[in-house]
Amino acid sequence: MNVKHVIWASIVSTTISCQSVKKEYNSFDEYPIRQGQLAEMEYAPDETKFSLWAPTAEEVRVLLYDSGNEGSAYHTLPMEVGENGTWNLTVKEDLNGKFYTFNVKVNGKWLGDTPGIMAKAVGVNGKRAAVIDLRSTDPEGWVNDVRPALKDYADIIVYEMHHRDFSLDSVSGIRHKGKFLALTEQGTTTSSGEKTGIDHLKELGVTHVHLLPSYDYASVDESNLDKAQYNWGYDPQNYNVPDGSYSTDPYKPDVRIKEFKQMVQALHKAGIRVVLDVVYNHTFNTEDSNFERTVPGYFYRQTVDGQLANGSGCGNETASDRAMMRKYMIESVLYWINEYHIDGFRFDLMGIHDVETMNEIRAEIDKIDPSIFVYGEGWAANAPQLDEGQLAMKGNIYKMPRIAAFSDEMRDALRGGWDDNKKGAFLIGEPGHEMSIKFGLVGAISHPQVITDSVNYTKKPWALQPTQMISYVSCHDDMCLADRLKATMPEATDEERAALHKLAETFVMTSQGVPFIFAGDEVMRDKKGVHNSYNSPDSINTINWKNKTVYKDVFEYMKGLVAMRKAHPAFRMGDADMVRDRMEFLPVEGNNVVAFILKDNANGDSWKNIIVALNSRKEAAKLAVPAGRYTVVCKDGKINQAGMGQVSGGELLIPARSAMIIHQ
Helix, strand or coil, X not given: CCHHHXXXXXXXXXXXXXXXXXXXXXXXXXXXXXXXXXXXXXXXXXXXXXEEECXXXXXXXXXXXXXXCXXXXXXXXXXXXXXXXXXXXXXXXXXXXXXXXXXXXXXCEECCCEXXXXXXXXXXXXXCEECCCHHHHCCCCHHHCXXXXXXXXXXXXXXXXXXXXXHCCCCCCCCCCCCHHHHHCCCCECCCCCECHHHHHHHHCCCEEEECCXXXXXXXXXXXXXXXXXXXXXXXXXXEEECHHHCCCCCCHHHHHHHHHHHHHHHHHCCCEEEEEECCCCCCCCCCCCCCCCCCCCCECECCCCCECCCCCCCCCECCXXXXXXXXXXXXXXXXXXXXXXXXXXXXXXXXXXXXXXHHHHHHHHHHCCXXXXXXXXCCCCCCCCCHHHECCHHHHXXXXXXXXXXXXXXXXXXXXXXXXXXXXXXXXXXXXXXXXXXXXXXXXCCCCCCHHHCCCCCCCCCCCHHHEEECCCXXXXXXXXXXXXXXXXXXXXXXXXXXXXXXXXXXXXXXXXXXXXXXXXXXXCCCCCCCCCCCCHHHHCCCCCHHHHCHHHHHHHHHHHHHHHHCHHHHCCCHHHHHHHEEECCCCCCCEEEEEECCCHHHCCCCCEEEEEECCCCCEEEEEEEEEEEEEEECCEECXXXXXXXXXXXEEECCCEEEEEEX
């Protein structure tokens, strides 16, 4: 028996009575597991069934309200305890449009109102759950909505965006600024005629949109949306309901649900899949959280001395290794797939969760659709309260064969470490980062030319397949790429930084990992140098769509990179053995040049012997290549798949601070 369970259980263990039978739990392992689904409200016109898993409760009540935020309960109804610690109540009337909360009594104390842990519709600010018919929230044609085709994870190109960042700019031409519906609007442009919104995504060519947290989070007051409020949303309140601040009416429970579905439907019609950023590792608060007000102590890990563990750095860490938390996470993910047609999940601080839970989630998803993509951050903020070998850390990705993780190795080798904004790396000409970059280019797999002893952070390959590695240089966290280049090259011109911006994105797009673009990087967006803009004002976070005109060449280059990757399978082989066999690094003299050849007709590609050469030096670099005649498709910050001339011989001259790509 785990000693930390015993200590905490001694604090919260409760005697519950059911027909005069007493039951005590000496550890969390003894808590009963609810059978069937965790549904807490099942609506029908003639009756509504309420149920709540609360095995330590002495009493449980359901409170019914006319309003989602005003007035007192018009009914307070006792629930009856049933099997496996689940309390039940059936109300024989039509409750459609009403609101409800639960209140649980433990150790003689009423814990306070909660919408439950599995609320699927809520009123403003998520304090009360709503009784609704979910089918009434389906937009027209929803039953025929299908996710866009995807043959292989290697074909994925992810675009990470925040709803307000993407659509709030006054020149975006988007009507529903900062809302789910912004991604349903077609034909939006800037005053200069540049495409914005969903048309911009189609023009860029991405396959997946990764939405920053879009469930109901706590830090934005939905009752005061006339006041500008901003948060990334990593402060979960209700995991299974869309956030009201991104809807046109947060007071009406059906509106946020329908509009979220309309957004997914529009993206699917545009050929783009939708990834949801999920934050099961912690909650916004602890004592007043839905978890704690339902089954005190159970859903959170504790330290050996009985204090709350804090692997998230946010005050608590959830206990994915406990049976009902694991069940909760699985059901929540499946609910988003089945009800909202979500196509992928990004797990925040995935390293707090245990490997077994992540593999079970993956297995249950596979029963629905194996093409649904799962990835996450393979780390935690602080050491979680589990053995490192059990945790879904980056180093244990090999234990999770169909789950991917972000690679900070190549990211920081390119731009510099996250802990010092002003310290650059390969991009600004700092030597010694080449091996870490090669590690990222092969997709974090073992490769005969990658000496892992020389790789930053990682001394062994952690991916079994290249599609288990997310390749990126910028994301919502930390400085975006444009700001990082300004911080590390304060004297550089816009043109010099734009050249290195293109070079950085070339690494990402020619990596055998799954490429990931931070929204706005394709137009050199900045955040005024703010490192952690999670609650910074819109003036910091909003993408300036004028940049698409100012940095048109950067956008066209990024668009060209995406198109080239999609057109040529050699850049996305998706198989570790094939990468080891056909991707060969070329010898270079000196530092700050990385070059590789994709040999022969890699993976059925029409281009043969593709050579990618990447030079961050201030001067041109010579590179010995296999003698022959090649077509140039990328040079001097331009891409043209049809060809930009020919080169012959056994030596290549790579222009300064740029990439050169040639093929036979």
